[in-house]
Amino acid sequence: MRSNAKDRALRERAAQVIPGGMYGHQSTILMPEGFPQFFTQAEGTRISDADGNTYIDFMCAFGPNLLGYQHPEIMTAIQRQQTQIDTSTGPSPLIVDLAEAMVDMISHADWAMFCKNGSDATTMALMISRAHRDKRKVLVATNAYHGSLPWSTPRPGGVLAEDRAHLIYFDYNDPQALTDAVKQAGNDLAGIFATPFRHDTFTDQTLPDAEYAHTARRLADEHDALLVVDDVRAGFRMARDCSWETIGVRPDLSAWGKVLGNGQPISALLGNNRAREAASRIFVTGSYWFSAVPMAAALETVRIIRETDYLDHIQKIGALFRNGLVEQAKGFGFDLRHTGPETLPMVLFDDDPDFRLGYAFCAAALKRGVYLSPYHNMFINAAMTEADIAETLEATGAAFEEIKQNRDSIQPSQLLMAMAEQKRPTTMRQ
Amino acid sequence: MRSNAKDRALRERAAQVIPGGMYGHQSTILMPEGFPQFFTQAEGTRISDADGNTYIDFMCAFGPNLLGYQHPEIMTAIQRQQTQIDTSTGPSPLIVDLAEAMVDMISHADWAMFCKNGSDATTMALMISRAHRDKRKVLVATNAYHGSLPWSTPRPGGVLAEDRAHLIYFDYNDPQALTDAVKQAGNDLAGIFATPFRHDTFTDQTLPDAEYAHTARRLADEHDALLVVDDVRAGFRMARDCSWETIGVRPDLSAWGKVLGNGQPISALLGNNRAREAASRIFVTGSYWFSAVPMAAALETVRIIRETDYLDHIQKIGALFRNGLVEQAKGFGFDLRHTGPETLPMVLFDDDPDFRLGYAFCAAALKRGVYLSPYHNMFINAAMTEADIAETLEATGAAFEEIKQNRDSIQPSQLLMAMAEQKRPTTMRQ
Numbered sequence: 001m002r003s004n005a006k007d008r009a010l011r012e013r014a015a016q017v018i019p020g021g022m023y024g025h026q027s028t029i030l031m032p033e034g035f036p037q038f039f040t041q042a043e044g045t046r047i048s049d050a051d052g053n054t055y056i057d058f059m060c061a062f063g064p065n066l067l068g069y070q071h072p073e074i075m076t077a078i079q080r081q082q083t084q085i086d087t088s089t090g091p092s093p094l095i096v097d098l099a100e101a102m103v104d105m106i107s108h109a110d111w112a113m114f115c116k117n118g119s120d121a122t123t124m125a126l127m128i129s130r131a132h133r134d135k136r137k138v139l140v141a142t143n144a145y146h147g148s149l150p151w152s153t154p155r156p157g158g159v160l161a162e163d164r165a166h167l168i169y170f171d172y173n174d175p176q177a178l179t180d181a182v183k184q185a186g187n188d189l190a191g192i193f194a195t196p197f198r199h200d201t202f203t204d205q206t207l208p209d210a211e212y213a214h215t216a217r218r219l220a221d222e223h224d225a226l227l228v229v230d231d232v233r234a235g236f237r238m239a240r241d242c243s244w245e246t247i248g249v250r251p252d253l254s255a256w257g258k259v260l261g262n263g264q265p266i267s268a269l270l271g272n273n274r275a276r277e278a279a280s281r282i283f284v285t286g287s288y289w290f291s292a293v294p295m296a297a298a299l300e301t302v303r304i305i306r307e308t309d310y311l312d313h314i315q316k317i318g319a320l321f322r323n324g325l326v327e328q329a330k331g332f333g334f335d336l337r338h339t340g341p342e343t344l345p346m347v348l349f350d351d352d353p354d355f356r357l358g359y360a361f362c363a364a365a366l367k368r369g370v371y372l373s374p375y376h377n378m379f380i381n382a383a384m385t386e387a388d389i390a391e392t393l394e395a396t397g398a399a400f401e402e403i404k405q406n407r408d409s410i411q412p413s414q415l416l417m418a419m420a421e422q423k424r425p426t427t428m429r430q
Numbered sequence: 431m432r433s434n435a436k437d438r439a440l441r442e443r444a445a446q447v448i449p450g451g452m453y454g455h456q457s458t459i460l461m462p463e464g465f466p467q468f469f470t471q472a473e474g475t476r477i478s479d480a481d482g483n484t485y486i487d488f489m490c491a492f493g494p495n496l497l498g499y500q501h502p503e504i505m506t507a508i509q510r511q512q513t514q515i516d517t518s519t520g521p522s523p524l525i526v527d528l529a530e531a532m533v534d535m536i537s538h539a540d541w542a543m544f545c546k547n548g549s550d551a552t553t554m555a556l557m558i559s560r561a562h563r564d565k566r567k568v569l570v571a572t573n574a575y576h577g578s579l580p581w582s583t584p585r586p587g588g589v590l591a592e593d594r595a596h597l598i599y600f601d602y603n604d605p606q607a608l609t610d611a612v613k614q615a616g617n618d619l620a621g622i623f624a625t626p627f628r629h630d631t632f633t634d635q636t637l638p639d640a641e642y643a644h645t646a647r648r649l650a651d652e653h654d655a656l657l658v659v660d661d662v663r664a665g666f667r668m669a670r671d672c673s674w675e676t677i678g679v680r681p682d683l684s685a686w687g688k689v690l691g692n693g694q695p696i697s698a699l700l701g702n703n704r705a706r707e708a709a710s711r712i713f714v715t716g717s718y719w720f721s722a723v724p725m726a727a728a729l730e731t732v733r734i735i736r737e738t739d740y741l742d743h744i745q746k747i748g749a750l751f752r753n754g755l756v757e758q759a760k761g762f763g764f765d766l767r768h769t770g771p772e773t774l775p776m777v778l779f780d781d782d783p784d785f786r787l788g789y790a791f792c793a794a795a796l797k798r799g800v801y802l803s804p805y806h807n808m809f810i811n812a813a814m815t816e817a818d819i820a821e822t823l824e825a826t827g828a829a830f831e832e833i834k835q836n837r838d839s840i841q842p843s844q845l846l847m848a849m850a851e852q853k854r855p856t857t858m859r860q
Binding site for chain 2: 010013014016017018019020022023024025026028036037038039040041042047049050056059060061062063064065069070075078079082083084085086088089090091092093095096099100103104110111112113116117118119120125126127128129130131136148149150153154155157158159160162163165232238257258263264265267271276277278279280281282283284285286287288289290291294297368371
């Protein structure tokens with residue numbers, strides 16, 4: 001019998017000294033009951049919780065785990081660098097090596113700036129877009145996640161109307177909506193933000209329509225505004241380049257994070273020469289932005305990305321997971337929607353408007369050693385093997401069986417019900 | 431003869447792939463000519479540049495180096511944690527241990543939230559202040575540095591008027607100015623920000639006036655607003671507690687960073703129970719905010735802070751440096767102003783309105799193996815010994831001698847002159 005006594009004891013302590021018991025995207029508040037909050041070990045593709053239960057981890061730290069936790073070559077690079085210099089009074093030469101490596105690898109990029117959070121990179125893109133021609137309006141797709149600063153966080157607490165005064169929202173993948181938003185910006189268009197594909201939570205993922213992406217590029221050019229691709233979540237899981245290279249559109253700026261150091265804290269903004277002058281006029285910095293160890297990890301990660309077949313591998317593994325899961329669901333009488341790139345799967349059930357089936361399914365898989373998300377896209381990592389997918393499908397097969405048996409008694413999440421009653425958080429933005 | 435050929439070659443490469451050649455607070459653009467941009471080794475209290483020149487480092491990574499670079503016990507904690515879990519799908523139990531340790535140590539704190547940048551912590555304080563009673567106005571001292579996001583960055587590039595629409599500026603240490611600013615906020619006061627002392631660049635540092643600090647506390651209470659101490663720069667160099675404990679004033683929120691993991695990337699916002707409910711209502715997060723290795727480093731740093739005499743030691747070392755330097759200057763006919771706490775020294779020359787003496791002095795000390803700043807407060811670390819200070823004073827003695835000899839031919843920095851011509855950056859805020 002799976003125990004969670006230690007996790008519960010930790011939650012009780014956490015409730016005393018952390019507001020709400022936990023915060024941010026790694027709070028389990030939105031997860032099905034029984035999901036562990038605390039983990040003590042991560043290796044390869046597996047994580048172990050505080051009670052010693054081990055899972056095949058399809059969240060991959062919400063992205064950063066691209067090549068496997070504690071990847072040996074990256075750990076060697078980290079430990080070697082730690083004996084030299086990390087956070088100090090200036091950057092190490094690695095910042096130049098890494099900027100060159102990124103410029104070499106990412107087609108649209110002529111320069112790089114490194115930072116810590118994905119939000120740092122997207123906020124730099126916002127500032128550079130505005131500095132570029134001293135314009136104010138920035139277009140972002142409704143519900144797209146670009147970070148959790150006042151201009152971008154999906155919840156209203158602590159946010160003022162002024163924080164978003166010059167943002168204009170439009171529907172993803174709709175060239176007409178984009179064109180209308182550009183008209184609304186008038187002579188004041190600074191930039192257009194795009195996620196590489198639509199990866200909002202609780203929704204099917206949608207790949208970008210080529211006409212939409214090309215329209216974004218054309219409108220930005222016509223108005224001397226900057227086009228920004230936010231590749232923080234999807235980076236290096238669609239291409240060894242900016243994700244929009246897959247549809248032939250080059251942005252002026254791209255934001256990167258998560259996978260860049262395979263879990264080491266580093267993010268980046270890349271840009272072309274058109275955006276360089278504005279980039280040199282903003283003042284942005286952070287205490288640890290110049291630290292050398294995450295850059296050593298990123299250089300090694302980028303080398304592995306360049307030199308190995310990791311991408312083909314995660315695409316193959318992702319397809320195995322997708323096809324296996326969808327077929328398995330059919331066998332048990334469920335219709336599953338598996339959307340987005342196979343390396344960033346979102347799995348939702350048909351006829352499940354309150355997500356109760358998805359939640360029950362993930363809870364049942366968790367009990368059998370597979371960590372899935374019922375509302376957020378998941379991530380495939382390159383340490384996953386065909387044997388891992390076979391083991392996963394054995395667990396999910398049993399999970400489908402369980403929810404088929406219990407189907408009539410499954411209750412929806414009380415929290416989700418309460419949230420559905422409230423206004424959608426994004427209404428505050430408009 | 432000291433070489434800088436490798437540094438120059440790196441700068442040329444950097445100019446190609448990094449906007450402006452470097453960015454942020456670790457760019458040497460404001461430093462005297464000849465200061466190295468790139469470093470390859472940091473150990474104890476010394477850093478070595480790309481050309482192999484070694485310096486006693488009085489910048490301490492702009493703060494993070496509190497106990498010595500590569501502190502053995504902290505490195506052991508880091509390396510042990512790296513074999514377990516770092517960035518993963520959830521936090522490790524260390525987040526609870528660390529929150530408890532901070533709450534135990536910091537008198538005003540009932541809870542903690544961890545993040546990466548100092549800016550993350552100050553921005554969370556801004557958001558929580560506004561969420562607390564749904565008010566908007568936040569008071570900050572003119573020229574005080576609270577980070578480099580659009581609401582706080584000291585330069586205008588990419589910043590809109592709306593980013594600061596509800597900030598009200600007042601003069602540090604002036605109770606009347608503070609009272610007037612509160613009046614200006616009317617019924618809409620959300621919070622009052624304070625740095626523990628005035629540590630603006632290019633200016634004498636000023637310790638907080640007790641009346642001013644108590645006025646801030648009283649006004650916040652009267653208006654049910656939150657008082658925030660931004661301890662990111664000064665934390666743990668004035669007290670084993672929030673820095674304003676030294677004058678008997680407890681804030682509702684305090685922002686921490688830099689020293690917290692002795693260089694590992696971690697910052698924190700601490701708060702009291704009054705602020706807890708608002709803190710649980712904002713949505714803030716980051717890809718690496720829950721990573722375990724920086725928390726292991728922070729736990730070990732906090733243990734050393736609690737159990738050793740590091741504070742007495744850095745105060746003693748700082749006083750040796752201050753007294754030695756001031757006396758030495760007198761001997762060479764210079765009047766030096768050494769302001770602020772001895773552990774965070776700012777050193778400026780009298781009769782040096784364009785800073786040419788300070789710049790020439792720091793350049794002369796650098797040639798002799800001592801890295802000082804002519805415009806930013808410096809930092810003392812606990813690895814510094816009396817022998818280090820003796821070695822420092824030998825170098826600074828020779829530096830005073832050199833600038834005394836050359837006094838009439840010393841030219842001011844061209845860049846500083848150009849900047850002085852421009853508007854002060856803070857005028858944009860008002």
